[in-house]
């Protein structure tokens with residue numbers, strides 16, 4: 001049996017779309033609800049074309065150019081006319097064609113699919129596309145008018161684009177060369193940051209919509225809830241419809257957790273979904289929560305010169321990362337005048353009459369700032385799913401339990417992405433979606449979760465794969481460490497990044513690579529060299545015997561390997 005892997009031609013198309021630049025910037029606005037609406041979404045979209053073509057001509061997978069056929073369908077002379085029979089062509093929506101951006105299937109219809117996917121984030125997208133690649137009929141249900149999920153609309157893409165804008169405009173990367181006063185733009189405003197983010201979001205949505213369309217996936221707008229283990233109801237302001245499927249993938253993601261202690265006001269007391277709604281960059285800011293989201297935003301605003309206070313209940317930040325890398329990050333944070341309040345818990349948050357925000361800590365300290373970002377955990381989006389009708393349930397944090405193949409206790413229902421909990425990464429959610437679809441249709445997969453990398457977009461970045469020193473010590477596994485410093489590598493000097501470092505952890509006997517940990521700009525890209533060696537069960541000797549382009553940061557691998565192996569010689 002031959003399986004088709006998601007990402008084959010899609011990867012090429014993504015690149016094409018990136019170079020084209022899409023139609024970024026047109027008709028795009030932040031709605032009051034914080035959801036990125038697309039004005040202008042009322043025209044015929046790719047999904048309309050694909051769906052119409054399949055209705056008329058069968059699976060568009062069989063005919064890769066359904067557009068011409070659909071144009072015939074749109075021709076008034078051949079199209080259906082409206083009920084008054086006045087000769088006007090029916091709006092395609094009235095023909096039940098437009099199940100994306102503007103409508104759902106007509107009331108009372110019961111559409112049958114091989115796979116229903118709930119949620120259009122990275123997990124849902126990959127599950128639906130993988131099913132389509134297997135020749136299956138897939139529906140993707142998204143309750144928002146805009147596709148892409150948290151990853152595109154409020155999480156990964158906006159935060160990483162804001163980060164890029166911050167690094168560029170603040171001149172951060174070149175301050176070690178041109179001096180700490182070097183800036184590309186001053187003052188930097190929220191408008192500068194959101195301008196860039198919204199353009200990238202718009203383009204990404206176009207790219208994803210094109211991928212779904214090209215693969216013949218029906219994108220339905222509405223909230224999906226179970227009627228029974230094989231049937232779902234899709235409800236939107238435009239009506240209801242029922243869907244039936246042999247398999248279902250739940251990829252509904254998460255939303256920021258709320259706290260009765262925090263009076264969110266959408267402007268100065270916000271969660272991470274509301275960052276772009278801050279009217280201006282505050283002079284001082286409190287971040288509650290030392291997880292990935294809290295620390296990433298702390299770094300971004302600190303780089304803009306905002307006086308930051310980071311409050312975390314636990315004794316250290318980013319507990320799952322290597323302690324040495326986190327210590328190095330804390331050094332950078334303090335160097336940027338961030339106040340770290342570790343082992344501290346927030347008791348209440350209030351606004352003062354002079355528009356300051358005060359966080360009252362259990363230790364009786366008061367921390368004040370012009371704004372507060374509450375980044376303590378996220379809650380699974382399960383409330384609207386009516387899980388009980390499918391014989392399923394979620395835990396108190398809205399997480400659904402799955403087995404190693406992402407099956408719930410109903411073997412035909414899978415759950416992937418953030419709704420199943422850790423690691424809650426877009427990268428991993430995509431892979432889980434792909435695997436779930438493959439398992440559903442009995443196709444082979446070869447994915448090893450021990451080889452999944454972590455990228456934390458702090459400033460500087462942290463990225464790693466494999467075990468940390470603490471984990472190996474706890475497990476009683478002997479190891480040796482090789483370290484390379486960006487400042488000792490020519491490319492580090494050229495880029496002005498003299499504080500980064502790369503650490504290799506390896507077995508002193510077999511020399512097998514056990515972990516790679518990097519802190520420094522570009523860490524999340526640089527890691528992938530180590531990831532390949534790690535996944536292929538290579539040894540640190542590979543790096544010694546390999547010639548890397550010069551001058552590159554990749555040379556850090558060679559320097560770290562020499563450093564580690566030389567320690568073995570000395571002992």
Ligand SMILES: Cc1cc2nc3c(=O)[nH]c(=O)nc-3n(C[C@H](O)[C@H](O)[C@H](O)COP(=O)(O)OP(=O)(O)OC[C@H]3O[C@@H](n4cnc5c(N)ncnc54)[C@H](O)[C@@H]3O)c2cc1C
Nearest residue numbers: 119121123143149150151155224253417418424425426427
């Ligand atoms: C600020 C921030 C920064 C991040 N940065 C990174 C990063 O740098 N790298 C990284 O890999 N990950 C990052 N993440 C995590 C990443 O965004 C998530 O892991 C990823 O979006 C999860 O994908 P998903 O498919 O599980 O769900 P989501 O992307 O959350 O999508 C779920 C979708 O389901 C829809 N939905 C929910 N309920 C229903 C229903 N009943 N019916 C229909 N539709 C429904 C929702 O509207 C939503 O569109 C970040 C997250 C945040 C918040």
